[in-house]
Amino acid sequence: MKTGIHQLYSAHPEHADFALWGRKSDPVTRRGFLQGSGYAAMSAALGASIPFASLMPAGLIPAALAQSDLPFEIPGKEDLVVLNDRPINAETPPWLLDDKVTPASRMFVRNNGIPPDFAIDPEAWTLEIAGESCLNPQSFTVAELKQRFDHHSYQLVLECGGNGRSEFNPPATGNQWSTGAVGCPGWTGVRLRDVLETCGIADDAVYIGYYAADTHLSGNPDQQPISRGVPMSKALEDETLIAWAMNDEPLPPLNGYPLRLVCGGWPASTSGKWLQKIVVRNRVHDGAKMGGASYRVPCEPVAPGTKVPDEDLCIIESMPVKSLLTFPKSGISQLVSEPLAVRGHAWAGDHGVAAVYVSIDFGATWAETKLGKPVNRLAWQHWNAEVNFPQTGYYEVWARAVDDQGASQPMVIPAWNPRGYLNNACHRIAVQLV
Ligand SMILES: Nc1nc2c(c(=O)[nH]1)N[C@H]1C(S)=C(S)[C@@H](COP(=O)(O)O)O[C@H]1N2
Ligand SMILES: [Mo]
Numbered sequence: 177m178k179t180g181i182h183q184l185y186s187a188h189p190e191h192a193d194f195a196l197w198g199r200k201s202d203p204v205t206r207r208g209f210l211q212g213s214g215y216a217a218m219s220a221a222l223g224a225s226i227p228f229a230s231l232m233p234a235g236l237i238p239a240a241l242a243q244s245d246l247p248f249e250i251p252g253k254e255d256l257v258v259l260n261d262r263p264i265n266a267e268t269p270p271w272l273l274d275d276k277v278t279p280a281s282r283m284f285v286r287n288n289g290i291p292p293d294f295a296i297d298p299e300a301w302t303l304e305i306a307g308e309s310c311l312n313p314q315s316f317t318v319a320e321l322k323q324r325f326d327h328h329s330y331q332l333v334l335e336c337g338g339n340g341r342s343e344f345n346p347p348a349t350g351n352q353w354s355t356g357a358v359g360c361p362g363w364t365g366v367r368l369r370d371v372l373e374t375c376g377i378a379d380d381a382v383y384i385g386y387y388a389a390d391t392h393l394s395g396n397p398d399q400q401p402i403s404r405g406v407p408m409s410k411a412l413e414d415e416t417l418i419a420w421a422m423n424d425e426p427l428p429p430l431n432g433y434p435l436r437l438v439c440g441g442w443p444a445s446t447s448g449k450w451l452q453k454i455v456v457r458n459r460v461h462d463g464a465k466m467g468g469a470s471y472r473v474p475c476e477p478v479a480p481g482t483k484v485p486d487e488d489l490c491i492i493e494s495m496p497v498k499s500l501l502t503f504p505k506s507g508i509s510q511l512v513s514e515p516l517a518v519r520g521h522a523w524a525g526d527h528g529v530a531a532v533y534v535s536i537d538f539g540a541t542w543a544e545t546k547l548g549k550p551v552n553r554l555a556w557q558h559w560n561a562e563v564n565f566p567q568t569g570y571y572e573v574w575a576r577a578v579d580d581q582g583a584s585q586p587m588v589i590p591a592w593n594p595r596g597y598l599n600n601a602c603h604r605i606a607v608q609l610v
Contacts, residue, residue, distance in 0.1 A: 215229055218238065219570065222238055222240050222241075222570045222606070222608075223570070223608065224568070224569050224570040224608050224609075224610075225568070225569040225570065226569055226570045226571075227566065227567055227569045227570075227571070228536070228537045228538055228540070228571070231537050231538045231539075231540050232538050233538060233539075233587075233588065236538075236588075238570075238572070238606060239506055239572050239604045239605055239606040240506065240507055240570070240606030250264060250266055250285070250430070252280065252281060252428050252429070252430070253266060253281055253282075253283075253285065253430070254272070254281040254282060255268075255269065255272055256268055256269075256272075256282070256284065256285070256356075257269060257354075257356065259351045259352060259353065260351055263287035263288065263289060263290060263291070263393065264285055264287050264291075264430065265285060265286055265287060265351045266284060266285045267284045267339075267353055267354065267355075267356030267357050268282050268283070268284050268356040268358075268359065269356055270355055270356065270500050270501060270502050270505075270506070270520075270603065270605075271502060271503065271504070271505035271506070273356065273358070273359065273500060273502050273521070274502035274503050274519075274520075276521075276558055277331060277360065277361060277362055277423060278359035278360050278361045279361070279423065280361065280422050280423055280425060280428045280431070282359065283334075283359040283361055283422065283428070283431055284336070284356055284357045284358065284359055285430045285431065286336050286351070286357060286444065286445075287390065287401075287430070288390070288393075288401040288402040288465070289390040289391050289392050289393055289400075289401025289402065290390055290391045290392075290393065290401075291390050291429065291430060291449075291450065292389040292390055292391070292450050294429040294433070296389075296433075296434070298318055298426075298433075298434040299317065299318070299319065300317075301317065301318050301434050301435065301452075302315045302316065302317055302452070303315065303316050303318075303321065303418065303435060303451060303452060303453065303454070304452065304453040304454075305371060305372065305375040305453075305454050305455075305456070306453065306454075306455055306456075307384075307385070307454075307455030307456040307457050308378075308455075308456075308457065308458050309377065309378040309380055309381035309382075309456040309457055309458045310372075310375050310376060310377070310378070310381075310455070310456040311375065311376025311377070311378055312375050312376045313375065314374070314375050316371070318420060318434055318435060321365075321366055321371070321418065321420075321435075322366075322420070324374075325366035325367070325370045325371060325374075326366065326367070326370065327364060327365070327366060328364070328365065328366065328367055328414075328417060329362055329363065329364040330362070330363055330415050330417070330440070330552045330553075330554065330555065331360050331361065331362050331363070331550075331551050331552060331554075331555035331556075332360065332361075332363055332415060332417075332438050332440030332441070332554050332555065333358065333359070333360045333440055333441060333495075333523045333554060333555065333556050334358070334359060334360075334438065334440070334444040334447055335357060335358035335359075335443070335444055335495055335498070335523070336351075336353060336357035336358070336443065336444050336445070337443030337444070337445055337471050337492050337495070337597045337598065338350055338351060338353055338357065338595070338596055338597055339353045339355065339356075339357035339358055339599065340353060340354070340355060340596075340598075340599025340600065340601065341353050341595075341596035341597070341599060342354050343589050343599055343601065344480075344589060344592060344593075344596040344599065345480065345589070345592075346480060346481045346592075347596070348593075348594065348595050348596025349595075349596075350595060350596060355500060355603055357444075358498075358500070358523075360521065360523070360555055360556040361422045361423050362422065362423045362424070363417055363419040363421065363422060363438045364417075364419060364420065364421040364424065365417040365418045365419030365420055365421065365435075365438070366417065366418050367414065367416065367417060367418075368384070368411055368412070368416045368417065368418055368437065368454070369411070369412045369413070369414075369416065371418060371454075372384070372411065372412070372454075372456060375456075377408070377456055378456070378458070380458040381408050381456045381457065381458060382407060382408060382457060382458060382459060382460065383405050383406070383407055383408065383411075383456075383457040383459065383460050383461045384405045384406060384408065384411045384454055384455065384456055384457065384461065385403055385404065385405035385454070385455045385457055385461030385462075385463045385466075386403060386404065386405060386437055386448030386451055386453065386454055386455075386463075387400065387403050387448075387451075387452055387453040387454075387455070387463070388400075388401075388402070388403070388448050388449060388450040388451055388452055389450040389452050390402075390449070390450055399464070400463060400464040401464065402445065402448075402463075402464050402465045403448075403461070403463025403464045403465070403466070404445050404446050404448065404461065404463060404464075404465055404466055404471065405446065405455075405457070405461035405463065405466070406439050406442060406446050406493075407460075407493075410439055410442065410446075410493075411439075414553075415438075415440050415552070415553060415554050416437070416438070416439050416440075417437070417438045418435060418436075418437060418451065418454075419432075419435070419436055419437075419438045420434055420435055427449075431449060432448075432449030432450055432451070433450070434450075435450070435451040436448060436449045436450070436451050437451055437454075440554035440555075441494055441495055441523070441524075441525040441526045441554045442492075442493060442494060442495060442525070442526075443471050443492050443495060443597070445465065445471050460491070466491070467486070468486055468489075469484075469486065469489055469594050469595050470595070471491060471492050471595075471597065472486075472489035472490055472491055472492065472595075473489060473490060473492060473591070473593040473595075473597055473598060474488055474489060474490075474591075474593055474594075475488055475489065475490040476488070477591045478591075478592065478593075479592070480592035481592070482592075482594075483594075484593075484594055489594075492597060492598065493525075493526075494525030494526040494527070495523075495524075495525040495598070495600075496524070496525060496583065496585075496590075496598055496600040497522070497523070497524035497525070497527070497529065497577050497578065497579040497583050497584065497585055497600060498522065498523060498524070498577060498585060498600040498603075499520055499521065499522035499523075499529075499532055499559070499575045499576065499577035499585065499602075499603060500520045500521055500522075500575070500603050501518060501519075501520040501573060501575045501603050501604070501605050502519060502520040502521065503517070503518060503519045503520065504516070504517075504518065504605070504607070505605070506604075506605035506606050506607075507605075507606050507607075507608075508607055508608070509607075509608040509609075509610050510607065510608070510609060510610070511609070511610060512565050512567060512568045512609040512610065515562040515563060515564050516562065516563045516564075516565070516573075516607065517560065517561075517562055518534060518545075518560065518561050518562075518563055518573055518575075518605075519558065519559060519560035519561070520532075520558075520559060520560075520575055520603070521556040521557065521558055521559070522547070522556060522557050522559055522575075522577035523555075523556040523557065523577075524577065524579035524580070524583075525579075526554070527579045527580050527581055528550065528553075528557070528579065528580040529547065529550075529557045529577050529578070529579055529580070530578050530579060530580045530582075531544055531545075531547060531577070531578045532544075532545045532547050532557075532559040532575060532576065532577045532578075533545065533575070533576045533577075533578075534561050534563060534573055534574065534575050534576075535573070535574045535576070536563055536565060536571050536572070536573055536574075538572065538574070539574055539576075539587045539602070542576065543561065543563075545559040545560060545561035545575075546559060546560050546561065547559045559575075559577075565607075565609045567609070568609045568610055569608075569609055570606065570607075570608060571606075571607050571608075571609060572604045572605065572606055572607070573604065573605050573607060574587070574602045574603070574604040575602060575603050575604070576602045585600050585601065585602050586600065586601055586602070587601065587602050588601055589601050
């Protein structure tokens, strides 16, 4: 069902709407007209009446049909949905991201290459600091990093730049992430700043880049699967860590054991796993997946499907404001006489989240939720609300966060881009009121 309905909608949402439900859309309001047999077909598929059917946007796949929960086992991971097994890529269904601090077993996995052999000796692992803008290149064992520098712990959001890619139309190639390539565990390590300052940062330094121990899918030892970086301003932030622990345990093998970079709030591709070397650069780092269309979006918005020349693409930096509904699980039934408790998290790249709203009428009206403060900068924030429904039937609960710069999540898919990055459209769940 899942693939079927997405394929149908990705080819042409308006046609799919018409083919499935006989739904036509109003070109001005984008609301769909769901009448007679079309309405009957959709409510039969959903198993209930749809009180706000007239407000449902055209081309919208009902959340009850769009989301599914196929379990698949990866060692150390619980119930993640596997998108690809060579390399392993797996995401976490939203209701399994309900914990305030993401457990290691629920942290998504995104691999660009083949992970290193996990039978490594952590005592023998070294991290080299070098590059043309490093004054005194040096190497450190993991034990030396732990001895020589102060330890810091922060909860930091890591979200793949391609999280949400599956909804773009025309579709983008790459892992078809839905909402689960995100997590906010606790990380412990040393500040990248402290280590770089010890090695001396030249005045002309502008960027850092990482190199890691995973290998290219082609088997070519001279090719890196990924080698990205961040500008010095991000590298030197308090929260940017060289981490060895997630939630006070050694990093899980698939999440970078024994050392990784953590650059919270930026595309997680900047947080190099299995970290072996950091270079301080006098230019924008030019490692694998820094150039071309990788982790870049059009500097100016383009029409969906446009071919964009590389020089018109800009590197993604801070991630946009976003939220998740982690409770209840999509598809639940509940008595209409009782209020429904809903909750989740919200985050906004380098910024804080100012407010989170929920809607039960497809975004026509919104109610503000209770929103907590982050435990530290760059951690996600928790929100909750109680929702009352006017009558029995099929509803969707939508969540929308607004950051402290006034930027809001869009209700529908945001600016199209060739690789399908930065989809921060509102998350939604299906509920049946009986
Ligand atoms: N060495 C290395 N680091 C890497 C990657 C990789 O393939 N190799 N993938 C990056 C990408 S694209 C993402 S989204 C995050 C995913 O981190 P996780 O697998 O710990 O969730 O790691 C980043 N760091
Ligand atoms: Mo990613």
